[in-house]
Every structure is written in structure tokens, then in C-alpha cells.
Amino acid sequence: MILTRSAPMAAHTETKSSEGRNKYAMNGTGSSPAQWGRAWKVDWFSLASVIFLLLFAPFIVYYFIMACSQYNCSLTMPATELFMGKADLLDIWNKTPPLTWKAATIYTSWVIFQVVLFMLPDVCHKLIPCFRGGVQEGADTPAGIVLNYEINGLQAWLITHVLWFANAYHFHWFSPTIIFDNWIPLLWCANILGYSVSIFVMIKAYCFPSNAEDCKFTGNFFYNFMMGIEFNPRLGKWFDFKLFFNGRPGIVAWTLINLSYAAKQQELYGQVTNSMILLNVLQALYVVDFFWNEAWYLKTIDISHDHFGWYLGWGDCVWLPYLYTLQGLYLVYHPVQLAIGNAVGILLLGLVGYYIFRMTNYQKDLFRRTDGNCKIWGKKPKYIECSYMSADGTKHYSKLLTSGFWGVARHFNYTGDLMGSMAYCLCCGFEHILPYFYIIYMTILLVHRCIRDEHRCSGKYGKDWKQYTDVVPYRLLPGFF
Ligand code: NDP
Secondary structure (H helix, E strand, C coil): CCCCCCHHHHHCCEEECHHHHHHHCEECCCCCECCCCCCCCCCHHHHHHHHHHHHHHHHHHHHHHHHHHHCCCCCHHHHHHHHCCCCCHHHHHHCCCCCCHHHHHHHHHHHHHHHHHHHCCCCHHHHCCCCCCEEEEEEECCCCEEEEEEECHHHHHHHHHHHHHHHHHHHCCCCCCHHHHCHHHHHHHHHHHHHHHHHHHHHHHHHCCCCHHHCCCCCCHHHHHHHCCCCCCEECCCEEHHHHHHHCCHHHHHHHHHHHHHHHHHHHHCCCCHHHHHHHHHHHHHHHHHHHCHHHHCCCHHHHCCCCCHHHHHHHHHHHHHHCCHHHHHHHHCCCCCCHHHHHHHHHHHHHHHHHHHHHHHHHHHHHHCCCCCCECCECCCEEEEEEECCCCEEEEEEEECCCHHHHCCCHHHHHHHHHHHHHHHCCCCCCCHHHHHHHHHHHHHHHHHHHHHHHHHHHHCHHHHHHHHHCCCCCCCCCC
């Protein structure tokens, strides 16, 4: 059942950020207008990267999953067979399980179920007072609009997982290995959804944008398709494409996929290895953290700066659920029983990484929410006053935190994230490179993201950003980068 929103909630769905603005705004005095999201103009390097990703990203996913399911997780074997003439592309394609009605039914039911959960009002924040759920404000958009979001990801995750365990231990409607057993047929479904949503939002941006003032057109079709035109495409007042596709179905599915891998290990080997348990625990911590802090997520780059196109639409449907879960898939084919010392070491690395990641994000969120009226590491925060202009020429004031983890490095949250990512990979031992894809990918992603973000911040804050980088000179690791 899809519940409609009550009138009071709907009434303040979308407002010009007048309160925040009036508090800080005055006429602009010449600093450059703030940059949001992707570029207005496309340079050759960006265009080449976009075309490369559009052409090859789907094959990268296909290659990794096929390498695992048909070549015992060897990344080199399929390529070697091709180069040595032992197999041709058609042989590999013939080994690929096709799209099935069963997979289509599972996937369609899954997405519809997540849409229904997404549209439900949040109850968790009423039951757990310290949880920031229910209706929450997003960040200022370039056009100066503040959207409201129903934060109910934790509720959706809990309901989904309670049902999963109820099925596994009581109802037995389907096997808990169902995801693993249909993994490649489901890949076709995920691709169909990923491409459909990307094409739909592109057409929508031209024909019926949710907010025309927040659209960006570059004149280059491929760049527009990949990086998105609309900033916050919505259907109705509440179905927000970015929040839905970023968080569900991909991230809710992440922990279910891992559980399905653990169930498969149990079925195949009569036990679940400690590495699989460790991986399930560490990644579940990351996923639950994401939903517990979904209100904070509204202020991250994904929601407050990126436009919604293939990069997010297809990426959330295909790239995330298939490549972020590679370690679990690997452990089904190569069960690893870790020595206790190694398991404890990996657990500690994962937990310390998580602590740094969480506390860094928390410190910025607290600092920005309270406008600096808080304590960071028990002391009044240190910060740099900064200003920027929005597209309409209004000058705004903000602050850049320089104490706590934000005084250690400019993106220490990424460093914590990378430590956690490394811990996931280490669960798989050292026999194959495939499970290490995640740390390699995350390093590239976060370093690129860091540079991209800093380029934007530098344009946004000008000399104030320079002052900030003088006070906090390193990006990820003090003394190194
Ligand atoms: P951040 O949360 O670090 O946000 C960057 C923004 O914060 C900047 O654009 C700027 O925005 C503001 N800012 C920068 N420096 C300061 C400061 N000193 N004080 C106050 N505000 C500051 O980046 P992300 O949104 O990329 O990441 C959020 C988390 O998500 C990270 O922990 C990251 O590791 C994780 N992540 C995980 C991914 C995954 O695939 N697993 C992918 C991407 C991110 P403003 O314009 O408001 O000043």
C-alpha cells in the first residue's frame, strides 16, 4: 500500500531557502558564483572519460562477475583464453546465464517493494528519539531551493531484513541463496532498470523537469546523459530519484546479498567461514550507519552537488550492488578461514577505519548544524569564516572547520573509509587480486572525488579556501598527500 502524505507535510515540501538566506544574505560583492555539481562546459578529457565509462563500465561488471562464476575468480583466465585462442568471445558469451522470468519476477518484486517502503512515512524517529528521521531539509540547490525529504531508510532496511530472517528461519517462502543462485540473470534486470531510469530522467529533464532553474545543459549529449541534467528529479512531491536510487535498492540490497553469500557457503560447505562472518559484520556496520545517518547524507556531495544521470542511476543499480559485494562472492568460491590473530587485526582495522569515517562526518555535520556552537574534541571549534555567491548574485556566509579530524586532513573521512575498504578486502586472503578491486576502485574514486570537490570549493570560496588549505595543508594523509 502506498500511503499518501498528510497535508501539513506536503505543505512545506519545497521552499525557497528564505530563512537561511535572509539570515546570511546580502548583496554580492564580487566573489565568483558558487559551482554546483558537474561542469557547464565539457573539455576533451571529461568527454573521453565519459565515453570510456559508457562503453566499458558495463563490460567491467560483466567481466568480474563472469570471472568469478565461470573462471574460479581468476581475472586473467578469461583474457588469457581469448589471447591464446583457446576461446573466443562467443564461447564466453555462451557460458553466460541468460535473463530468466524468475529473475525478472524477483527483481521487479524487489524494486516495487522498495518503492513502497520508500513512500511510507517514517516511524523510527518516533520510537527512537535520537534518530533524525521523518521530514528533513536538504541543502540549498543552485537556484536557492531547499527540498524536503522523508528520511525512512532505516525503517526500510529493518523491515526488509526482518522479513528476510523471518523467511529464512520460519516461513521458507524462498531459499536464502536466491540472490546468489540468480546472480547473473539478475544482472540483466539491474542493467535494464539502470538504463531505463537514466533514459527516463534525460527525457524528463527536457520535457517536464522538476525544477527547470536547477538543470544544467552542456550541449553534449553523452556528457548530459552520463552526468545528468536535472539536479533533483522527482515524481510528485516525494519520489526523489536521487535519494531512492542512491540508498535503495542498491544499499538495502548490499547486506542481503552478503547474507545470501553466507547462506550459499553454508549450503556448499556445511559451515560459514569466519572471514564471511567478519565481512558481513563490517559491511553491515557501514550500511546501517548509512541509514542511521541518512539525514546527514542529504548534505553530502551526492545529494547536494551531483546531478542525476547514468553515473548515479546505472551506477546505483548495477555498479554498486555487483562490485561492492565482490568479496562475499569470492568467498563463496574460495572459502577462507582466517587465523584468529589475522581476523582480530582485520576487525580492528575495519573498526578504527569506521570510527574515523563516522567521527569525521559527525564533526562536520554537528559543526554545520549548530553553526559552530558546539564542542569538537571537548573544545570550542576552530574555523575559518568564508563567503560565496549563489547563481542569483546573493552573497552567503559559511564556515570551514579546522579542528578535530578536519584539522588533521581536509578529507580524513575518506581516509577512514579507505581503511574500512581495505579491511573488507583482507578478509579474502591473498590468493587472488579480484577481491582487491574494491580498495583499488575506492582509492581512485575518493582521490578523484577529493580533487573534484576541492576544485569546486576553491571556485566557491576563493581566497577563503586558500586560507583553509594553508591551515590544513594535506588532503588524506598528513605528511603524504
Ligand atoms: P564530504 O562529506 O567530505 O563533503 C565535502 C563538502 O563538505 C565540501 O564540498 C564542502 O561543502 C564541505 N566542507 C569541506 N571542508 C569543510 C570543512 N573544513 N568544514 C566544513 N565543511 C567542509 O564529502 P562526500 O559527500 O564526498 O562524502 C561523505 C562520506 O561518504 C565520506 O565519508 C565518504 O568517504 C563517503 N563516500 C562513500 C562512497 C562509497 O561509494 N562508499 C562514495 C562517496 C562518498 P560546502 O560547499 O557545503 O562547503
